Amino acid sequence: MRIHREGIPSLLFALGLWLALAGLSYYLLPDWFGLVWIVALVPLVFFLQFFRNPVRKVPALDNRIVYAPADGKVVVIEEAEETEYLQEKRIQVSIFMSPLNVHVNRNPVSGRVVYSKYDPGKYLVAWHPKSSTENERTTLVYDTGQTKLLMRQIAGAVARRIVNYLKEGQEVKQGEDMGFIKLGSRVDLFLPLDAEILVGIDQVVKGNLTQIAWLPQ
Numbered sequence: 001m002r003i004h005r006e007g008i009p010s011l012l013f014a015l016g017l018w019l020a021l022a023g024l025s026y027y028l029l030p031d032w033f034g035l036v037w038i039v040a041l042v043p044l045v046f047f048l049q050f051f052r053n054p055v056r057k058v059p060a061l062d063n064r065i066v067y068a069p070a071d072g073k074v075v076v077i078e079e080a081e082e083t084e085y086l087q088e089k090r091i092q093v094s095i096f097m098s099p100l101n102v103h104v105n106r107n108p109v110s111g112r113v114v115y116s117k118y119d120p121g122k123y124l125v126a127w128h129p130k131s132s133t134e135n136e137r138t139t140l141v142y143d144t145g146q147t148k149l150l151m152r153q154i155a156g157a158v159a160r161r162i163v164n165y166l167k168e169g170q171e172v173k174q175g176e177d178m179g180f181i182k183l184g185s186r187v188d189l190f191l192p193l194d195a196e197i198l199v200g201i202d203q204v205v206k207g208n209l210t211q212i213a214w215l216p217q
Contacts, residue, residue, distance in 0.1 A: 002053045053104050056208040058175035061110065063144045064217070066195070067174065068210040069108045069151060070187045072097040074203045082190045085115050085141050086150055090190035091197060093212055095205060097185050105187060106207045107142070109149055109215075110174040113166045115141035138164040138179070142172070147215060150190040153181055175208045192216060 058067050076094035097103055118138045136155040141148055153162045164179040166172060181187075189212060191197075196214040199205060205212070 002055060052102060053177075054102060056106075056175070056206070058208050061174050063109050063111070063146065063174070064215050065211050066108045066149065066189065066191065066213040066215060067106070068095065068205040068207050068212050069106050069178075069189070070095050070097055070104075070205075070207050071101040072187075072205060074199050074201055074205060075186075076188075077197060077199070077201055079193070080190070082150060084117075084139055084150075086148065086190060089193060090150070091193060091195055091213075093189045093191065093197065093199065095187045095189075097181065097187070102207065103181055103185070104177055104207065105153060105179040105181065107172045107174050107176050107178050108151060108189065108212065109142050109144050110172060111142040111144040111149075113140060113168055113170045113172060114143045114148070115139065115150075116164065116166055116168050118162070118164065136162060138162050140164070140166055140178075144215070146217070147192055149215075150188075152188040152190075153179055154186040154188065155181065189213075 072095040074093065075096045076092055078092055079089055080092040082088060082090045082092075116138070120136050138153045140151045140153075142151065153164060155162055161182045162179070162185075163181070166178050172178065191213050192215065194216045198211045198213055203210075
């Protein structure tokens with residue numbers, strides 16, 4: 001299993017805690033050693049599954065296709081006014097990530113990053129309608145050469161750390177890791193109105209594998 005770099009400190013802490021509790025119980029509570037050993041293992045197993053980073057190659061590099069930038073469930077598909085950068089109506093597709101999902105975020109398209117901004121904010125539940133504009137978030141805009149696509153990482157009620165590796169002016173490749181959000185969270189995509197949406201509400205999607213939309217030529 002491949003572990004994301006963001007999880008190394010948490011995993012080291014959980015491993016140290018597990019070894020410390022197991023060692024103390026062995027000397028101080030030998031009759032309870034087996035139970036303590038198993039209970040202390042729970043945080044380590046949780047962090048291992050939470051920070052897993054499965055190797056996923058996009059089936060084909062193609063900027064006509066918008067691949068899912070995250071694992072999770074589609075909770076919003078609607079027309080919305082994007083007022084931060086694009087200043088126009090777009091189709092918003094939102095993916096909610098539960099604590100059990102892979103939390104790596106990936107580039108949905110290839111292109112140049114023309115906008116990257118972090119905004120501290122509230123911690124409304126990730127499916128709240130206002131979370132896209134009021135929660136802690138990072139907003140990115142990709143220029144594919146044919147169109148612009150806006151992607152927003154949004155913190156939820158529990159998630160309190162958004163990681164974004166991309167800078168303005170950077171050239172990026174479809175499918176590569178671009179960030180990480182710890183615990184429950186959400187990713188919004190703002191697509192052109194004439195994009196062909198290929199997913200439905202409540203559909204479970206997988207980053208780099210599920211096609212979210214076809215972009216116009």
